[in-house]
Amino acid sequence: MIVVMNVVVSVAVIIVLQLLGMLIFSWMTPFNDLEELKKGNLAVGLALGGKFMGTAIILGVAAYTNHSIWFMMLWFAVGYVCLIVTYWIFELATPGLKLSEHLKNGNVAVGVLLCFVFIGMSFAISSLII
Template structure:
């Protein structure tokens, strides 16, 4: 029984992580995978930051909740905070069009966004406990 529960949990975690990345891909005005195929390091860094930020929130949600439903709900709350981060950060930097800089391969923007996503992932995960 424990192995079945573990397997179900791992599947749910993988599905939530993948869904999170699909949603992130949908909010960018360019195709993330096309940019990655071109070797756009800035997009790779930002996308990696999104992945790790999402994984941090998901990991803490899984660790601190005993049911898959509660884990999923807390992940949703944390994930929505992570999604809002992009829009808020874009809003507070009006002279910078983040998506344009990423698409042009601006590494500084890619690194900055990666760390913003990681920082928000850590900060939001502390609220889940």
């Protein structure tokens, strides 16, 4: 019974952290992510999917490598901050390319690029958690 309760609590915490992570990422964009998805903006969908997958990878590794929910949350927070910093560094490293503007305009190439930046960096960041 205790094992089942631990799993239920862990899954609930993971869901809350994933949703919180996505909410914070949505605050970083100057447009409404959900409205853009409703319009069928594939570029935003790709970038948002990459953010979701990236946070899920970090969260999964944090959950796998920690036996305490508190340590899992701590390492997720550290990894998540690294992922946010990565986004801002990437934004600064591409001065002629306003990422959020291109996403809002539906530039699929930028959406694909950001998707893989988030997924790739989440794998690299996750290796630090282990």
